[in-house]
Amino acid sequence: MSDITINIQNSDNTITSLVAPIDMGLSMMEFLKGNDYDIVATCGGLALCATCHVKIIKGFENLNSISDDENAMLDTLPNITNTSRLSCQLKLSEQMNGMVVKIMGDGLS
Numbered sequence: 001m002s003d004i005t006i007n008i009q010n011s012d013n014t015i016t017s018l019v020a021p022i023d024m025g026l027s028m029m030e031f032l033k034g035n036d037y038d039i040v041a042t043c044g045g046l047a048l049c050a051t052c053h054v055k056i057i058k059g060f061e062n063l064n065s066i067s068d069d070e071n072a073m074l075d076t077l078p079n080i081t082n083t084s085r086l087s088c089q090l091k092l093s094e095q096m097n098g099m100v101v102k103i104m105g106d107g108l109s
């Protein structure tokens with residue numbers, strides 16, 4: 001398999017399904033930005049800005065574990081949820097096929 005489907009839950013609760021390549025080493029942040037989603041990603045993917053915050057609606061258990069740096073950054077967010085991740089720390093992989101995410105941002109703007 002070289003492509004997966006990522007589903008984005010929009011603010012009006014509709015779902016947009018996108019086909020994502022897993023053989024290019026992209027992070028979910030890079031993929032979402034590349035599809036014109038409004039993610040600032042000030043730090044460029046270093047887990048330092050939290051503007052790439054997403055809530056995982058479905059498929060959270062299939063993701064790589066959270067590093068201390070990611071955890072510390074998520075902890076600073078006013079809009080953190082039980083299934084929050086920094087999308088720059090999620091490298092697109094086969095296990096993510098069919099997941100549903102909602103773009104949250106840092107909750108400050």
Ligand code: FES
Binds near residue numbers: 029041050051088
């Ligand atoms: S892009 Fe800055 S934390 Fe993900």
